[in-house]
Amino acid sequence: MDQTLGVHETLDMHEILMFKNICLTKSATMSAIAQDPALKELxxxxxxxxxxxIEQLMSLLGREEK
Incomplete structure (x- = not known):
């Protein structure tokens, strides 16, 4: 069975990767300014x-682009 992704699936993965990067940036930024210890931990x-x-998505995309 063919294990490659279709073009639309690859584009969807890129969109998810972009979203995860934004989430990471926001969480890291908010963690630095949060004062509540529980919120900081979360x-x-x-x-x-x-x-x-992100690492997992990049790994999957790297396999597809070879």
Whole structure:
């Protein structure tokens, strides 16, 4: 079975990647200025997860572009 993505799927993944980058930027920025420790922790966890998601998406896209 063919494991390559279609053009529309690749474009969707690029859109998700852009969204995740924006989420990471916002979480990192807000974490730096947040004063509530619980909120700071939540934003830090969100940023960590966003980084992992971005790495995974980039890995998948890298395989498709070869």
């Amino acid at each position: 934003l830090g966890q969100n940023a960590k997860q966003a980084k992992q998601d």
